[in-house]
Amino acid sequence: MASPATGLGEGLNSEAEPGPRPAPPVSVAAVLPAGGSGERMGGGTPKQFCDLSGRPLVSYTVQAMERVSWISDIIVVVSQENVEKMKYIINKFGHKKTTVVEGGMTRHRSIFNGLDIFVKSNNSSQLLKKPEVIIIHDAVRPFVEEDILFKVVMAAKEHGAAGAIRPLVSTVIASSADGCLDHSLDRAKYRASEMPQAFLFDIIHQAYQQCSDYDFDYGTECLHLALKYSKTNAKLIEGPPDLWKVTYKRDLYAADSLIKDAISQQLCIINNNINEDASQVGFLLHGTLKNHVKVIKSTSTSVSENDNHLQNILLEQCYNFVCINDDPNGLQETHQLLKILENRNASVLYSVVLISVHLAILENTFLSSAMQSLTKLAKEVKKKNILLYGFIVDYRKDNLKLQETIDLAGSLITALIRDRNPVFAGQILVA
Amino acid sequence: MASPATGLGEGLNSEAEPGPRPAPPVSVAAVLPAGGSGERMGGGTPKQFCDLSGRPLVSYTVQAMERVSWISDIIVVVSQENVEKMKYIINKFGHKKTTVVEGGMTRHRSIFNGLDIFVKSNNSSQLLKKPEVIIIHDAVRPFVEEDILFKVVMAAKEHGAAGAIRPLVSTVIASSADGCLDHSLDRAKYRASEMPQAFLFDIIHQAYQQCSDYDFDYGTECLHLALKYSKTNAKLIEGPPDLWKVTYKRDLYAADSLIKDAISQQLCIINNNINEDASQVGFLLHGTLKNHVKVIKSTSTSVSENDNHLQNILLEQCYNFVCINDDPNGLQETHQLLKILENRNASVLYSVVLISVHLAILENTFLSSAMQSLTKLAKEVKKKNILLYGFIVDYRKDNLKLQETIDLAGSLITALIRDRNPVFAGQILVA
Structure with missing residues (x-):
């Protein structure tokens, strides 16, 4: 497994860094949906706000984006009741180039709100400069590295859309109506779709503008929207294992240990x-x-x-x-x-x-x-x-x-x- | 998330226990394939032998099986070079009713060897009594509870085969030949196949006896073999999140924290x-x-x-x-x-x-x-x-x-x- 160190600040693992990377030849911003309710953690604090060594999880993810010099703006989308909390976090930990946006009722509606900040001005903030490529990344995947961000951005520039994938850890199966095995999928032919993903801004924004209510309310996969509404087949990029999503309490324990390892x-x-x-x-x-x-x-x-x-x-x-x-x-x-x-x-x-x-x-x-x-x-x-x-x-x-x-x-x-x-x-x- | 405590010994969480459970009305034994090489941990010690608070991971899984009174025998299948190590572990930590069997080159070949111990006598051990139902469980899933074991055994008795499943954490996608998104699967219709699984002994043993070399060498899913060779559609049972498989270094950190929480x-x-x-x-x-x-x-x-x-x-x-x-x-x-x-x-x-x-x-x-x-x-x-x-x-x-x-x-x-x-x-x- 790759060391999480570099995901925690450029300097931490400077020996391992392959020298300064070039910036992609496009303007890039990022949207971090952080509106989840944390059901799978068993209620309580939503996981993006859970404490990891004295700091909320979302702050680590913002930091991972912030340190990438060629990302111009970071939009964190949170539910209405967490707007002030998120602003406090940004202020307390000194995060730069970060804007808080109020989300919608579902993941897709929240991401759409995050994109809209670049094309609609609203009361609380000025119009930000619309980027050519937009990165979408979960607030609960704190160990993202510049390398994979660069790769998805370059692939999005070429293909219109791109996303990180990982091999499946478990076999995926389909069940019949009576709760029995219908068939199992060949693990070699399928992949888990992870984050980050990147899109030409207009492609994903246009997809969201056409998006049905059903997709808005029940969908979760941005690559799917780009395919369905913008006819864009995303390029799939094999990502490192550190991209995993903090989902359960055990993931918080794991993240805490990896952060402690790094520092x-x-x-x-x-x-x-x-x-x-x-x-x-x-x-x-x-x-x-x-x-x-x-x-x-x-x-x-x-x-x-x-x-x-x-x-x-x-x-x-x-x-x-x-x-x-x-x-x-x-x-x-x-x-x-x-x-x-x-x-x-x-x-x-x-x-x-x-x-x-x-x-x-x-x-x-x-x-x-x-x-x-x-x-x-x-x-x-x-x-x-x-x-x-x-x-x-x-x-x-x-x-x-x-x-x-x-x-x-x-x-x-x-x-x-x-x-x-x-x-x-x-x-x-x-x- | 359910507490892992009960998975670590009956008495640890005795208040939460719903009183003594009935034993299933069948004879039951278990096979734990533990032959993995630990590639995904980045080489080094295979994960089933990694240290968790002073004890190898596999010992926790054996313990979780051992404390279930109605499991008569536990077969741990390890690669040839680890047979002595595994015997030492069983002796050191006082595990009862546990037998070590030498595995084959692949997961399926190892499980088959584990099953064969009940029907073929070999030099190193006596013939064990063949159970009506056999549980198959990964050595690297230490937090298995009696409750889910009971459920898969009962379902296997009725349906011939049964396995624990979990909701998918990530969207699963199929890629085209050029490495682009072909389509994404509807997360609601698919599940991750986890362990434990249970089978009527004769159904799974017969499936292995007919198994092709291709399945032996490249397959990983026992439910698939039961379907393909014994025409048995396994019953799928929703399991708790603790069933997850220790795969990466971060999983060892998580397991270590959960064990410490429990004790x-x-x-x-x-x-x-x-x-x-x-x-x-x-x-x-x-x-x-x-x-x-x-x-x-x-x-x-x-x-x-x-x-x-x-x-x-x-x-x-x-x-x-x-x-x-x-x-x-x-x-x-x-x-x-x-x-x-x-x-x-x-x-x-x-x-x-x-x-x-x-x-x-x-x-x-x-x-x-x-x-x-x-x-x-x-x-x-x-x-x-x-x-x-x-x-x-x-x-x-x-x-x-x-x-x-x-x-x-x-x-x-x-x-x-x-x-x-x-x-x-x-x-x-x-x-």
Whole structure:
């Protein structure tokens, strides 16, 4: 399975990116129908608004579209009662080029409303520039990549319509009137129709204008409308497995884990080596953590606002920091890093994990006043989506014992970063 | 979505159970094809052997079948190189009435081998008693419930064949030779064919005996064989969403979360109230934890091997214990409970979480010798799949402050139980 990382922000997996892609030679916008009621989740919050690591699902999908430079506008279509909620989400997470449109009673009516924004002005918003190609993508498929978007757009330009497909996971069968098997379909000849899909704007808009009430009320497949009303046979594009639709509660669990996987892949170690012991621990930790995650930076200079290197790390969307403190009872480096993270608004989209490492001899008093201030500090910064954990390394010069301690520390730090559980923020772990 | 809990052991969700179900009036056995190579997981370990909370996926599916009293035999069909591995799994997790059979090159050949064990004796095993009805179920669908098994067996008895179906999540489309949309199917008229399926033994066995090489090599659908070779139109039964097949990495994440949900639903508080403060904390904790999980027992008697109530709790498959220790520096109650858990082999199928709670004034020395022995003890019992965590309650008589502490403790304990992360075993959390 392809890594979901790139779907979560260009920089997250920059090594894997094949360099900047060309933009398609057409103007492109996107419509995200997000009006579903979430029946299949067993009622409650519609799935597009369900929380995933502190952010509603729909925000991840908007983000996946937003980062594609050649998509000019993103239209999110929500039911009337969710218009304000959606506007709040766009504002809170700083989504650009995104417009909220009120949907209709069914999926097709909602998509039609989304398209209409480009041809009819309405009270709440100006007329947007009509694109040559329009992408239609579900708000509940957050892991869409630029690559498949590019492919469907190019195919739509050539064929008028295009859609992503996947192999069938289960055999599809037809039943007879009495609920018995009539026949089963040959899996090799059929495909599951997924999203994204793309259309020449006029083709799909014209199809919707001619669409019967029956199609509006009971249909779900845009490719079908393009075929029926615009005589356009869509080009089918094999998509990656990540395109799957968040449908059941288990899909939310899966999406949450994939997001956590993606943002826990790299970390930055701040190792300010005035103190020789602390420096050694930082060096050893680096060696161990390399086996678990990509260590993108190990600074050995003092943390400061003017540290260009650190600023670049933040630009590369690193969300995990291990800060080795020189002073076993002090939090100076941790404080400085927190200040930079806060100034940069580094934790708007994802929580930032900061592990403050201190050397100590465990027989001594443990919860010193410094440790108590860490707990207090953690409570403060948690409000800003920064998860601060304390970490004591039981430092002894015995090399064998030290390596064992460092190995344990590596596992614990990796687990803290992977789980990023806000409940444990302010706790002090010991290795 | 139905809770997966009941799929994980009868006792887990006993309140929700509609009382003992009748057994179907036929003899029943089950064949679990488990020969897949796991291509869709991106190579590596085949998915049926992937680890889920410390146990291979296939073991959960065997367990789901095993707990159904009226299934007499479970045949797990694995590829030749996994026969020993599967036998080891059956032995390690104490699965009863389960036989390993070597599979063939394809799914259908493997199922046929599984059926043959009832009619041909072979070197490695005795002839098993041929059942009237045979269930066929995928090893990678661990959340199967007795209810749907009962329904397909009853329908198979009446119709000769039966299978679980689900609504289609995506539209199914047929493509033309040039990779364009030919037509889309009306989602209302088709269903996804899932597992379990059940057959009168002779009907499916006869179908396999007549099966062409093409069907053996390229087919996947047993219902199709019953129709083609035995002229039997299977009865289709609407199944619950939990029947889904673990196919991609994301499905493993989802399954892992559902398993953790199921085993974190109830806990037992051991509150040995000689010390008045400890007793109060135990009482308040009970009040808070009730909001998160089902507290099935709060014992206030001393923990002992002869405590019938505690033995019953273990029988009810409770995997989570909070032990309030009387002595802030002692682990007496924790030790006693550990002894009982070990004697009962309580952690064979799932890890057991034990949270050892101690009252302390935080200004005092923290990592007392008792706390160090907890860390050491945790390392010992972790080998036996028992996850021991230390927990300090910063006890002050100020009521307002105490309630805040208790609320935090409730959230932390709930998170420890839900995450059951072995890496954090031996850590000491503070509220």
